[in-house]
Amino acid sequence: NAGVMQNPRHLVRRRGQEARLRCSPMKGHSHVYWYRQLPEEGLKFMVYLQKENIIDESGMPKERFSAEFPKEGPSILRIQQVVRGDSAAYFCASSRTGGGSTDTQYFGPGTRLTVL
Amino acid sequence: DQQVKQNSPSLSVQEGRISILNCDYTNSMFDYFLWYKKYPAEGPTFLISISSIKDKNEDGRFTVFLNKSAKHLSLHIVPSQPGDSAVYFCASAAGYALNFGKGTSLLVTP
Numbered sequence: 001n002a003g004v005m006q007n008p009r010h011l012v013r014r015r016g017q018e019a020r021l022r023c024s025p026m027k028g029h030s031h032v033y034w035y036r037q038l039p040e041e042g043l044k045f046m047v048y049l050q051k052e053n054i055i056d057e058s059g060m061p062k063e064r065f066s067a068e069f070p071k072e073g074p075s076i077l078r079i080q081q082v083v084r085g086d087s088a089a090y091f092c093a094s095s096r097t098g099g100g101s102t103d104t105q106y107f108g109p110g111t112r113l114t115v116l
Numbered sequence: 117d118q119q120v121k122q123n124s125p126s127l128s129v130q131e132g133r134i135s136i137l138n139c140d141y142t143n144s145m146f147d148y149f150l151w152y153k154k155y156p157a158e159g160p161t162f163l164i165s166i167s168s169i170k171d172k173n174e175d176g177r178f179t180v181f182l183n184k185s186a187k188h189l190s191l192h193i194v195p196s197q198p199g200d201s202a203v204y205f206c207a208s209a210a211g212y213a214l215n216f217g218k219g220t221s222l223l224v225t226p
Binding site for chain 2: 004006031033035040041042043044045048055056058059091098104105106107108109110112
Protein backbone atom coordinates (compact mmCIF):
# COMPACT_ATOMS: atom_id res chain seq x y z
CA ASN A 1 0.00 0.00 0.00
CA ALA A 2 2.42 2.62 -1.27
CA GLY A 3 1.91 6.17 -0.21
CA VAL A 4 2.53 9.28 -2.25
CA MET A 5 5.83 8.99 -4.12
CA GLN A 6 8.00 11.90 -5.05
CA ASN A 7 11.26 11.98 -6.97
CA PRO A 8 13.88 13.04 -6.88
CA ARG A 9 14.18 13.54 -3.13
CA HIS A 10 16.98 16.03 -3.61
CA LEU A 11 17.65 18.15 -6.67
CA VAL A 12 20.48 20.60 -7.23
CA ARG A 13 20.29 23.06 -10.08
CA ARG A 14 22.33 26.05 -11.17
CA ARG A 15 20.62 29.34 -11.78
CA GLY A 16 18.92 29.38 -15.17
CA GLN A 17 18.44 25.62 -15.41
CA GLU A 18 15.13 23.78 -15.36
CA ALA A 19 13.83 21.70 -12.47
CA ARG A 20 11.30 18.90 -12.95
CA LEU A 21 9.65 17.41 -9.88
CA ARG A 22 7.55 14.27 -10.09
CA CYS A 23 4.70 13.02 -7.96
CA SER A 24 2.81 9.74 -8.09
CA PRO A 25 -0.37 9.83 -5.97
CA MET A 26 -1.56 7.08 -3.72
CA LYS A 27 -3.36 4.22 -5.43
CA GLY A 28 -6.96 5.15 -6.05
CA HIS A 29 -6.32 8.88 -5.70
CA SER A 30 -6.98 11.12 -8.66
CA HIS A 31 -6.53 14.51 -7.02
CA VAL A 32 -3.06 16.03 -6.64
CA TYR A 33 -1.91 19.15 -4.84
CA TRP A 34 1.50 20.83 -4.79
CA TYR A 35 2.76 22.85 -1.84
CA ARG A 36 6.01 24.71 -1.26
CA GLN A 37 7.77 25.18 2.05
CA LEU A 38 10.36 27.91 2.35
CA PRO A 39 12.80 27.78 5.27
CA GLU A 40 11.16 28.56 8.63
CA GLU A 41 7.75 28.78 6.98
CA GLY A 42 4.63 26.67 6.76
CA LEU A 43 3.54 24.93 3.58
CA LYS A 44 1.98 27.18 0.95
CA PHE A 45 -0.56 25.90 -1.56
CA MET A 46 0.53 26.17 -5.17
CA VAL A 47 -1.74 24.20 -7.46
CA TYR A 48 -4.53 21.60 -7.50
CA LEU A 49 -4.89 19.17 -10.39
CA GLN A 50 -7.05 16.30 -11.45
CA LYS A 51 -6.19 13.99 -14.30
CA GLU A 52 -5.50 16.19 -17.36
CA ASN A 53 -6.99 19.26 -15.69
CA ILE A 54 -5.63 22.15 -13.66
CA ILE A 55 -8.40 23.03 -11.23
CA ASP A 56 -6.73 25.87 -9.32
CA GLU A 57 -3.30 27.36 -9.82
CA SER A 58 -3.88 30.49 -7.77
CA GLY A 59 -0.85 29.79 -5.59
CA MET A 60 1.57 29.36 -8.46
CA PRO A 61 3.96 32.16 -9.41
CA LYS A 62 2.80 33.61 -12.71
CA GLU A 63 6.08 33.06 -14.50
CA ARG A 64 8.44 30.10 -14.85
CA PHE A 65 6.23 27.63 -12.95
CA SER A 66 3.90 25.11 -14.54
CA ALA A 67 2.22 21.88 -13.52
CA GLU A 68 0.55 19.00 -15.25
CA PHE A 69 -1.11 15.71 -14.38
CA PRO A 70 -1.37 13.67 -17.57
CA LYS A 71 -3.74 10.81 -18.16
CA GLU A 72 -0.86 8.40 -17.78
CA GLY A 73 2.09 8.91 -15.50
CA PRO A 74 2.97 11.13 -12.59
CA SER A 75 2.16 14.75 -11.96
CA ILE A 76 5.01 17.08 -12.92
CA LEU A 77 5.89 20.43 -11.41
CA ARG A 78 8.24 22.29 -13.72
CA ILE A 79 10.29 25.32 -12.82
CA GLN A 80 12.07 27.01 -15.70
CA GLN A 81 15.11 29.25 -15.35
CA VAL A 82 15.44 28.61 -11.64
CA VAL A 83 16.64 31.34 -9.29
CA ARG A 84 18.05 31.08 -5.77
CA GLY A 85 14.69 32.06 -4.30
CA ASP A 86 13.20 28.86 -5.69
CA SER A 87 15.24 26.85 -3.19
CA ALA A 88 12.66 25.16 -0.99
CA ALA A 89 11.00 21.87 -0.18
CA TYR A 90 8.22 20.99 -2.60
CA PHE A 91 5.55 18.64 -1.32
CA CYS A 92 2.94 16.79 -3.26
CA ALA A 93 -0.28 15.55 -1.68
CA SER A 94 -3.09 13.43 -3.01
CA SER A 95 -6.66 12.66 -2.06
CA ARG A 96 -9.32 10.26 -3.28
CA THR A 97 -11.83 13.02 -3.85
CA GLY A 98 -11.34 16.74 -4.01
CA GLY A 99 -11.74 19.08 -1.13
CA GLY A 100 -9.55 19.91 1.80
CA SER A 101 -12.63 20.03 3.95
CA THR A 102 -14.10 16.75 2.78
CA ASP A 103 -11.19 14.45 2.16
CA THR A 104 -7.81 14.06 3.82
CA GLN A 105 -4.74 15.00 1.83
CA TYR A 106 -1.80 12.62 2.20
CA PHE A 107 1.65 14.00 1.61
CA GLY A 108 4.72 12.63 -0.05
CA PRO A 109 8.26 12.93 1.38
CA GLY A 110 9.01 16.06 -0.63
CA THR A 111 11.67 17.17 -3.08
CA ARG A 112 14.32 19.48 -1.69
CA LEU A 113 15.43 21.83 -4.42
CA THR A 114 18.69 23.70 -4.03
CA VAL A 115 19.61 26.36 -6.55
CA LEU A 116 23.29 27.26 -6.66
CA ASP B 117 -1.24 37.42 5.28
CA GLN B 118 -0.97 34.51 7.64
CA GLN B 119 -4.47 33.12 8.04
CA VAL B 120 -3.36 30.36 10.39
CA LYS B 121 -1.02 31.24 13.22
CA GLN B 122 0.97 29.07 15.55
CA ASN B 123 2.52 31.53 17.92
CA SER B 124 4.76 29.14 19.80
CA PRO B 125 7.71 28.07 17.64
CA SER B 126 8.75 25.45 20.16
CA LEU B 127 7.53 23.52 23.18
CA SER B 128 9.34 21.20 25.56
CA VAL B 129 7.42 18.68 27.67
CA GLN B 130 8.45 15.88 29.97
CA GLU B 131 7.56 12.33 28.99
CA GLY B 132 4.22 11.27 30.43
CA ARG B 133 2.91 14.81 30.77
CA ILE B 134 0.38 16.59 28.57
CA SER B 135 1.48 18.50 25.47
CA ILE B 136 -0.80 21.34 24.36
CA LEU B 137 -0.21 22.90 20.98
CA ASN B 138 -2.20 25.97 20.02
CA CYS B 139 -3.39 27.45 16.76
CA ASP B 140 -5.37 30.58 15.85
CA TYR B 141 -7.08 31.39 12.58
CA THR B 142 -8.54 34.54 11.11
CA ASN B 143 -11.01 33.40 8.45
CA SER B 144 -14.41 32.40 9.80
CA MET B 145 -15.12 30.63 6.48
CA PHE B 146 -12.75 27.83 7.39
CA ASP B 147 -14.87 24.76 8.09
CA TYR B 148 -12.31 22.03 8.58
CA PHE B 149 -9.12 21.88 10.58
CA LEU B 150 -6.29 19.38 10.58
CA TRP B 151 -3.12 18.66 12.46
CA TYR B 152 -0.10 17.20 10.72
CA LYS B 153 3.08 15.89 12.27
CA LYS B 154 6.38 16.22 10.47
CA TYR B 155 9.77 14.65 11.08
CA PRO B 156 12.91 16.17 9.51
CA ALA B 157 13.39 15.30 5.83
CA GLU B 158 9.94 13.71 5.64
CA GLY B 159 6.55 14.85 4.45
CA PRO B 160 3.75 15.87 6.83
CA THR B 161 1.77 12.97 8.24
CA PHE B 162 -1.92 13.41 8.92
CA LEU B 163 -2.72 13.16 12.61
CA ILE B 164 -6.27 14.24 13.39
CA SER B 165 -8.94 16.55 12.06
CA ILE B 166 -12.10 18.30 13.18
CA SER B 167 -15.07 19.74 11.39
CA SER B 168 -16.42 23.13 12.38
CA ILE B 169 -19.69 21.53 13.46
CA LYS B 170 -17.85 19.84 16.33
CA ASP B 171 -15.90 21.21 19.24
CA LYS B 172 -13.89 18.12 20.08
CA ASN B 173 -12.45 15.09 18.34
CA GLU B 174 -10.47 12.35 19.99
CA ASP B 175 -8.22 9.62 18.62
CA GLY B 176 -6.24 7.66 21.14
CA ARG B 177 -3.74 9.94 22.86
CA PHE B 178 -4.64 12.86 20.59
CA THR B 179 -7.54 15.25 21.13
CA VAL B 180 -8.31 18.36 19.16
CA PHE B 181 -10.49 21.11 20.60
CA LEU B 182 -12.12 23.81 18.51
CA ASN B 183 -13.39 27.13 19.88
CA LYS B 184 -15.12 28.81 16.96
CA SER B 185 -16.01 32.01 18.78
CA ALA B 186 -12.34 32.54 19.64
CA LYS B 187 -11.14 31.16 16.29
CA HIS B 188 -8.80 28.93 18.21
CA LEU B 189 -7.95 25.26 18.21
CA SER B 190 -5.61 23.17 20.24
CA LEU B 191 -4.09 19.72 20.08
CA HIS B 192 -3.64 17.78 23.31
CA ILE B 193 -1.31 14.81 23.49
CA VAL B 194 -1.67 12.68 26.62
CA PRO B 195 0.56 11.08 27.70
CA SER B 196 3.43 12.55 25.70
CA GLN B 197 6.09 10.13 24.46
CA PRO B 198 9.62 10.77 23.15
CA GLY B 199 8.50 9.55 19.71
CA ASP B 200 6.07 12.47 19.61
CA SER B 201 9.02 14.85 19.19
CA ALA B 202 8.40 16.47 15.81
CA VAL B 203 7.10 19.63 14.21
CA TYR B 204 3.32 19.93 14.39
CA PHE B 205 1.45 21.91 11.77
CA CYS B 206 -2.05 23.23 12.15
CA ALA B 207 -3.97 23.57 8.86
CA SER B 208 -7.37 24.90 7.87
CA ALA B 209 -9.54 24.37 4.84
CA ALA B 210 -12.35 26.23 3.13
CA GLY B 211 -12.50 24.25 -0.08
CA TYR B 212 -9.62 22.13 -1.24
CA ALA B 213 -6.51 24.16 -0.48
CA LEU B 214 -5.00 23.78 2.96
CA ASN B 215 -3.65 26.80 4.82
CA PHE B 216 -0.79 25.90 7.12
CA GLY B 217 0.66 27.58 10.16
CA LYS B 218 4.43 27.83 10.55
CA GLY B 219 4.54 24.90 12.92
CA THR B 220 5.46 24.21 16.54
CA SER B 221 8.49 22.07 17.28
CA LEU B 222 7.64 19.70 20.15
CA LEU B 223 10.39 18.09 22.17
CA VAL B 224 9.42 15.38 24.62
CA THR B 225 12.19 14.70 27.08
CA PRO B 226 12.61 11.43 29.01
